[in-house]
Amino acid sequence: VTAAGFAVRGLARLANKKYWHQPIIDRTARLLPYFLLMFSIIWGVGSYTGINSLRALGSSFSALILLVILALIISLPPALLLGWLAGRLANRPPMSPKADPVRRRIIGGTVAILPFTATSAMGMGFGASFSRTRVPEIEIDIPNLPRALDGFRILHLSDLHLGYYFGLDHVEQTLLDAEKHQPHMVVVTGDIADDLSLMTDTMKLIGQLKTPYPPYASVGNHEYFRGIRESIRRIEAGPIPLLLDKHDVFEVNGTPVVIGGANDPVHLGGDISGFLDDSLKRAFHNAPEGPFRLLMSHRPRALDVAEKNGVGLVLSGHTHAGQVGVGGRSFWELFNENGYLWGRYKKGNARLYTSAGMGHWFPFRLGVPLEAPLIILRRVENAG
Incomplete structure (x- = not known):
């Protein structure tokens, strides 16, 4: 340099x-x-x-x-x-x-x-890169979604990277904006705080958002970079359950929903499909077979193994949309069309939304606004 x-x-x-x-x-x-x-x-x-x-x-x-x-x-x-x-x-x-x-x-x-x-x-x-985080409403059509989940609203927080460029005030403002959209639940899909001293307070702040259904969190590669044991300890000191190769079950109007959290492979190159497949198998071990399965995976490549593990929707981050976008898509999809870099994707009956994230470890975003998407589930008949 x-x-x-x-x-x-x-x-x-x-x-x-x-x-x-x-x-x-x-x-x-x-x-x-x-x-x-x-x-x-x-x-x-x-x-x-x-x-x-x-x-x-x-x-x-x-x-x-x-x-x-x-x-x-x-x-x-x-x-x-x-x-x-x-x-x-x-x-x-x-x-x-x-x-x-x-x-x-x-x-x-x-x-x-x-x-x-x-x-x-x-x-x-x-x-x-320092602009206000937007809260776009993103509708995702899911084949054979249980009728009780049609219109279910999930606030998806990812890649907050708190510490260097953003603090708790950034999270608080985003939650105030998101509250107007009346989410039913909130999920946090990793890379939460690069300054671990902010981790527990961040989880407490997110946990204060009033939603009818419980919040959940999963880890990303930066939790490993900062020390996974300490990251886990600080996350679990807050009110939001951490799902790391684990699942939980909650009910929406009497309809059970299984939510799982994938682990992160940490490394940035190579084929991670095998790792994610093993992680999903552990996450959904002994989970009931019939209910809709929602997966938190920091890595969007989990879509490749989602359907075989019975997952209907994957919520991911990690990519920051490549930090350069054109027309609501990552510019880099011109060179990596199967990278799942930003937005909605599908493979078989499984669906994915990759968030561009609320923060970053390097402050540059051209055509890629900070976002905390409000995911709205929509039922469609027939697979496709």
Whole structure:
């Protein structure tokens, strides 16, 4: 990262010297890597001392500077190439401050287009990552859903990642907004708090939401990253039952519903279908066969093994929708159409909703708003 910062510094100063001649650009480029170092130190001091204001300041500005560096290291080389080609096409010698001012402005503006666009996009994504969490109502058609569950409303919280960029006030505001939608129950599907000191209070706060049916939680990979035993201890110190390779049964108007919680494979690559299949078998061991089965799985790949384990609906997170979206879908589905990155999916009679999440470990979201979806179950006849 430091090397990239100094590379950007050199490229920006070169572009400024050749095309823009702006002292402020030169000064900013000189200081950019040192700003990154300074805010990284502030972040570290805040984390070590437990001073949340320092940690928030350091982590936020470190992330913003990293985004600027990324934007410039991507855009400056082609911008400089574009300027060189523009100069060649004009069939003139290299630019200098004494060159024709109109020509200088045109080529300088041409060179600036890519860096300006890239840094603007990064700035927009950074700003959007701190926006208010929306609560979209998502209807999911489920074949042969018990009639008692038609219209059942589940508030789905995932990937809160509390600590670096968000605190309990973020959760409280989201719950106040969600309360207006009158959810019947709430589920929390992992990656709850990167600062474990917030974990129990978070679960207590979520547990205060008045719903007719009990809340449940499952784990994600960040619970393992922060220490799974301590994460479990702090979750279980709150009022929300944790389902880890376990299930529970509750009734809706006399109709039983089985809810299970999958474990997380922790690692980020490779085929995890076998792991999830084993986890679901453990989760639903000795569960009644007839009732509708709802699964909390941090990993959306659980859809691949859901139907064979009798699961009708999987609620997942983990992906953050790839943090770049277009038209309500993840941009990265262009390259990974079976990744279940964001939204509704189906496989056989099983259904999945992958939430884009309420938070993140890196603050950038372009076309992917923070969300706490309100899942509404709808009965449809016949499988398909």
